[in-house]
Amino acid sequence: MASRAVVRLSKSVFSRSVLPRVVIAKALSSNASPRERIWSCKKETDRSQIGLECLKDMVVDGDIQLFDVREPHELASLGKIPKSVNIPLAQVVEAFSMSPAEFKEKYRVPKPDVKDENLIFHCQSGRRAQKAVEGVKQLGFEKAIIFAGGWSEWEFYIKRRPQAVPRKVSYER
Numbered sequence: 001m002a003s004r005a006v007v008r009l010s011k012s013v014f015s016r017s018v019l020p021r022v023v024i025a026k027a028l029s030s031n032a033s034p035r036e037r038i039w040s041c042k043k044e045t046d047r048s049q050i051g052l053e054c055l056k057d058m059v060v061d062g063d064i065q066l067f068d069v070r071e072p073h074e075l076a077s078l079g080k081i082p083k084s085v086n087i088p089l090a091q092v093v094e095a096f097s098m099s100p101a102e103f104k105e106k107y108r109v110p111k112p113d114v115k116d117e118n119l120i121f122h123c124q125s126g127r128r129a130q131k132a133v134e135g136v137k138q139l140g141f142e143k144a145i146i147f148a149g150g151w152s153e154w155e156f157y158i159k160r161r162p163q164a165v166p167r168k169v170s171y172e173r
């Protein structure tokens with residue numbers, strides 16, 4: 001009787017709370033790869049996108065290559081996500097076809113590697129970023145993903161919860 005209760009209790013403890021917590025703790029540790037961190041935050045199984053909370057963590061952490069494919073005038077008038085680099089959609093394929101030296105000279109950041117797992121594209125609401133991801137995937141950047149919520153979701157979040165933006169990251173407008 002008592003042993004059955006113990007088995008039942010330990011099954012529920014291990015299956016529902018302890019193990020997932022261990023997995024989550026590992027995924028959130030500084031040793032976790034960017035991809036482990038991304039997917040630890042996601043409940044859904046769609047691995048082609050990143051959600052706002054995880055994006056925010058990566059922005060704070062700095063371990064991110066985030067490209068904003070809107071037009072420069074949109075960034076100037078609406079604002080930009082910290083750490084993002086602007087490459088308008090029409091230039092994306094050309095940019096990601098450049099040599100690392102040309103890319104660095106033009107965009108002032110290192111060119112991502114085809115194997116990078118922290119390569120993320122966003123725009124205003126997802127449409128252009130989707131095209132950008134499709135374009136770079138054709139060039140071999142298979143692990144590129146999209147922040148579909150884009151600037152719209154980031155701005156909505158910031159406006160509703162400005163205190164949630166860590167001080168380390170300045171809110172650029």
Ligand SMILES: O=S(=O)([O-])[S-]
Pocket residue numbers: 123124125126127128129150
């Ligand atoms: O930014 S958008 O192309 O989704 S309108």
